[in-house]
Amino acid sequence: MASESGNSQQSRHQEVGHKSLLQSDALYQYILETSVYPREPEPMKELREITAKHPWNIMTTSADEGQFLNMLLKLINAKNTMEIGVYTGYSLLATALALPDDGKILAMDINRENYEIGLPLIEKAGVAHKIDFREGPALPVLDLLVEDEKNHGSFDFVFVDADKDNYLNYHRRLLELVKVGGVIAYDNTLWNGSVVAPPDAPLRKYVRYYRDFVLELNKALATDPRIEICQLPVGDGVTLCRRIK
Numbered sequence: 001m002a003s004e005s006g007n008s009q010q011s012r013h014q015e016v017g018h019k020s021l022l023q024s025d026a027l028y029q030y031i032l033e034t035s036v037y038p039r040e041p042e043p044m045k046e047l048r049e050i051t052a053k054h055p056w057n058i059m060t061t062s063a064d065e066g067q068f069l070n071m072l073l074k075l076i077n078a079k080n081t082m083e084i085g086v087y088t089g090y091s092l093l094a095t096a097l098a099l100p101d102d103g104k105i106l107a108m109d110i111n112r113e114n115y116e117i118g119l120p121l122i123e124k125a126g127v128a129h130k131i132d133f134r135e136g137p138a139l140p141v142l143d144l145l146v147e148d149e150k151n152h153g154s155f156d157f158v159f160v161d162a163d164k165d166n167y168l169n170y171h172r173r174l175l176e177l178v179k180v181g182g183v184i185a186y187d188n189t190l191w192n193g194s195v196v197a198p199p200d201a202p203l204r205k206y207v208r209y210y211r212d213f214v215l216e217l218n219k220a221l222a223t224d225p226r227i228e229i230c231q232l233p234v235g236d237g238v239t240l241c242r243r244i245k
């Protein structure tokens with residue numbers, strides 16, 4: 001019975017064409033080549049190419065997601081923003097380029113070395129003055145910010161892209177720091193597709209480890225009355241949370 005209703009659900013989705021827009025790698029490549037790469041600012045292209053040679057390049061934000069973030073920030077007129085998890089700075093540069101000249105990004109990462117790989121390109125793009133980089137774990141920085149009431153409701157946008165086992169700890173604090181109407185974007189909420197993998201599926205160790213945290217986050221966001229959400233299949237899945245109270 002359950003599977004029957006599952007099947008009819010599936011065919012209903014197919015009928016209206018939403019089962020999957022991206023049916024192939026070729027379609028993704030088409031998006032990149034048609035709409036993303038030709039419009040990618042030169043410093044972002046250079047940063048993407050340098051990052052591609054780095055051993056941990058799997059961590060970088062994809063070019064289409066960078067374009068999405070850049071557009072989103074402009075749409076919401078973001079000015080005061082935060083990024084947790086910088087790596088070589090692709091999403092940071094996408095953000096910095098979207099903000100007005102007096103815009104700000106509080107950017108945190110435990111690793112300064114990787115940030116410094118991208119820094120010359122951020123400088124070349126003329127946006128380094130918008131960035132306040134803090135080396136170290138993000139949670140204590142958030143705790144300090146929360147302690148001071150003048151920071152409450154002061155951020156327009158936060159991009160969270162670091163240690164997934166802390167996402168819910170970040171969420172508790174960020175809901176105080178982001179303004180009502182502001183947006184928190186959680187990255188990798190489809191976690192390599194593993195959110196729907198059967199329990200015995202062969203997953204890489206780190207994918208399996210963080211999977212339960214991502215599942216827990218997705219559930220918690222879905223029922224949190226303080227936010228409206230929208231989970232998008234961009235990159236590895238990004239969930240936008242708009243604070244409403």
Ligand code: SAM
Pocket residue numbers: 059060061084085086087088089090091092108109110111114136137138139161162163
């Ligand atoms: N947004 C980046 C980009 O566009 O390339 C990718 C970030 S990468 C997926 C995750 C980053 O989080 C790594 O650079 C890692 O050093 C950093 N990180 C891990 N734990 C952290 C923590 N507790 N606080 C701050 N950053 C952390």
Ligand code: CA
Pocket residue numbers: 059060061161187188236
């Ligand atoms: Ca990510």
